[in-house]
Amino acid sequence: MSSIRSDVLSRAFDAPAEPPLRPLPPEVAELLRSLGAPPRLAAHLRAVHDVAVDLADWVEDRYPDLAVDRDAVLFGAATRDLGKTLHPEELSGPGSAHEADGRDLLLEHGFPPGLAKFAATHTSWDRADVTIEDLLVSTADKIGKDERVPDLEERLVQASAAATGREPWEEYLALDDLLTRLGADAAHRLAFQAAFPVNQ
Template sequence: MTSWSPDWHAPADALQCLVDWGASPRLLHHHQMVLQAAQALSAALKAAAVAHDAQWMAMGAALHDVGKLLYVQEVSGPGSEHEAAGEALLLKAGVPAHLARCCVTHGQWQNCEALESLCVALADRLWRGARCPELELRVIDAAAERKGCDRWSIWSPLEDTFEAIAAEGPARLQASRSCADR
């Protein structure tokens, strides 16, 4: 197993790590789609002048389901055993704790406070067209708190971004299904 390198700062490094660890084409594609959604969320936060760690969001998105390497049945079926397993795997490989924690918080976001981790959880839903109003509101409120404004000041641009990402979900799902055929 490849160990994490402190020189890795790009999501492409994280995705290559998944390839090196034996990720299936479908799992790799999923990570790429969640990464794209996270990058769109980051762009919206930047446009709304909300301070955030874009690298944390991107790397968390690129690694969030790494535990599915150990729980392969969860790649195409339900389950949450991959969450804690992924965090442990990443910590063992030397990944910083806040990034490894995204393996757990993408599924257990109700107990999460960090805007970046909440955005990874949201990206994991929006990429496929799923909307989660409670999580979306948590992201908006965390962004508003970070910016020091009320939620209504940033509601519209963030909501528009959520809708735009989700609208492309059916096409992404279709592409994901074709990865399963490889």
């Protein structure tokens, strides 16, 4: 990787943003550096990871008895588009080749299947075996750009209502309030990632 690209990639990890964005997990940042990831991908993953932290905090606060693997959610949000290192054209256009390739890339680098799976499953929340962690990663991915997906949100509402015994309408109102607040910062997140090049 050229020193210029390395410098731009470092800024994607560390540059201040408004509102502030939390850093990626160190093992993810190191993997992206070793792969020579596009700076825009690093900025994008950082932005969605930040949304996932807020979602995970909210779930822990609202559902203290709900068993959720917080670390898996944050790792999944931080790596779900990793395959775009192999398919950078999918950073600025449609495509799904990055999904299975991202999972395989994580497996090749020694990450366990339970964590690598999010790269391949973050767009398929309608599966029968979907977990609460899958739903949270998918929600962070969508709300990062303020995209509301009723079917996805309904799955999350049903899962939380089933776990707590509360009424689905009550869970929907709480989730809607959260996603509205998180979505309000989407323009800032999108501007942050757009400031970094797809290729350098």
